[in-house]
Amino acid sequence: MTKGYYGAVAEFESASTIFQAAKKATEKGYRAVDAHTPFPVHGMDDALKQGPSPIGWICTVCGLTGILAAQ
Amino acid sequence: MTTITVQDLPEDPRQRAPIVEGEHDFATVTNAIARVTEMKTPRGWYVLFGISVAAFVNLFAMIGYLFWTGVGVWGNTSPVAWGWPIVNFVFWIGIGHAGTLISAILFLFRQKWRTSINRWSEAMTIFAVMAAGIFPAIHVGRVWVIYWVFPIPNQMSLWPNFKSPLLWDVFAVSTYFTVSLLFWYVGLIPDLATYRDRFARAGNKLKARIYGLFALGWSGSNRHWINYEKAYLILAGLSTPLVLSVHSIVSFDFAVSLVPGWHTTIFPPYFVAGAIFSGFGMVLTLLIPARRWLKLHDLVTLNTLDNMAKIILVTGSMVGYAYSMEFFIAWYSGSEYEQYAFVNRAFGPYWWAYWIMVSCNVISPQLFWFRRLRRSTVALFIVSIFVNIGMWFERFVIVVTSLHRDFLPGSWDYFQPTIVDVLTFVGSFGLFMTFFLLFCRFLPILAISEVKGTMAAADPHHEAKAGAVAEEGGQG
DSSP: OOOOOOOOOOSSSSSSHHHHHHHHHTTTOOOOOOOOOOSOOEEEEHHTTTTOOOOOHHHHHHHHHHHHHHO | OOOOOSOOSSSSSOOOOOOSOOOOOOHHHHHHHHHHHOOOOOOOHHHHHHHHHHHHHHHHHHHHHHHHHHHGGSSSSTBOSHHHHHHHHHHHHTHHHHIIIIIHHHHHHTTTGGGGTTHHHHHHHHHHHHHHHHHHHHTTGGGGGGGGGSOOOOOTTOOOOOHHHHHHHHHHHHHHHHHHHHHHHHHHHHHHHHHHHHHHHHTOOOHHHHEEEHHTTTOOOOHHHHHHHHHHHHHHHHHHHHHHHHHHHHHHHHHHOOOOTTTTTHHHHHHHHHHHHHHHHHHHHHHHHHHHTOTTTTTSSSHHHHHHHHHHHHHHHHHHHHHHHHHHHHHOOOHHHHHHHHHHHHHHHHHHHHHHHIIIIIIGGGGGSSSHHHHHHHHHHHHHHHHHHHHHHHHIIIIHHOOOOOOSSGGOOOOOHHHHHHHHHHHHHHHHHHHHHHHHHOOOOOHHHHHHTTTTGTTTTHHHHHHHHHHHHHOO
């Protein structure tokens, strides 16, 4: 990639094209990719190779703190 | 983008009817729903809102009068110490159950037709629980010490009685309200972001900021959707037991006592079925006129209404079964008090209330065995009104007929409501409708992102599949 470029944005017309594009981008080895869609597109998590979110663990710690603090 | 035109449920039962009918793509779905908020306020809305606010103000006046004078302003008197306020409480709390059933249980069972009605029903749940919560609170008599119902540490070492179902009710109803509100709000976030973006594009900065504040910076990123879908699933899981537990606990208010007519084990399932029945009745009562006025026929389809009618038929029949089983058990128990309570219910001084209840709740839903009536908005609307009336009378029958002739014939009496009872009940409708009309005016009344998600074009493999079929056809 040419020096000075930090990212690229593209607009897609349908769920299938954005899905295919996400797949191709991750196959090429790009990892810092994201898709913005007006509804959840199923299979997109795998296509983008996004791992599980840490939010579950953060919530667990917060919840346990709450329980312990209430005792 | 593909469009689907299907006017009627396919006769082939293996095929699912589409959720969105007519010539729609993603943009027209958003427009059809956002139009309701973006259009100039119709005059009819002001009329309805004016009436609702007047009734709501009247509720405040009635409550003020009640607090000033005392519970004697109501018809409640010995032996009927639980009159209309408790009837109204159970009536409203029951109505809320349709929203939770639709949002939680139908979601877990992947009943996609729920997407066109879940937002309304959830809103209705929240406003109905608000209307319900008022009644037990103002019924306590000494309302200035209402906080004693909560187990708050205090210098008098006063502690609520944990053996009392009335206390369980406090927890059940407040948990129910909290979870329903969270569920509703989480579902709203993507749609609030849609509104934010639309108002920003239209140049309305203030509205864009307000919607944007509540949209919590939603951008539709896949990362957002992952967390959103997980949160939604967890909330659906949390709400599912609440559908069953809340009205079970409300039924314990009666069943745990020793009053003949109340002390029965059938109460929890019977109350839950009745709650879902009454909730669907109220959803239909509000949905049918709104669908017509707001021109949402393509999004709230006849197939959806048909499905709702089926649920009304099932739960109405369950309620009818419970009514007959109560009589059977009263006879089979051999308890003369129990037997008298039920004979008195059907043929005593309140026979009229009992038979209004039976004809509205058991007989009228049986019309929905006919497909033609399930798909007639007029028939649906009329039956939904009957369901509302019948379910209010069910609670009236349970509360009043069981109490008005207790163990001592010397204290028997005929309960009569006062005008304050009637106006307070009208006022609770005012509260409910005021909030509901505000919701219809300012929030997305249908779950935009969920409706889009059910459309064929939302499937990432949709066009690939269509292409494959075309190729096969070409080869053949």
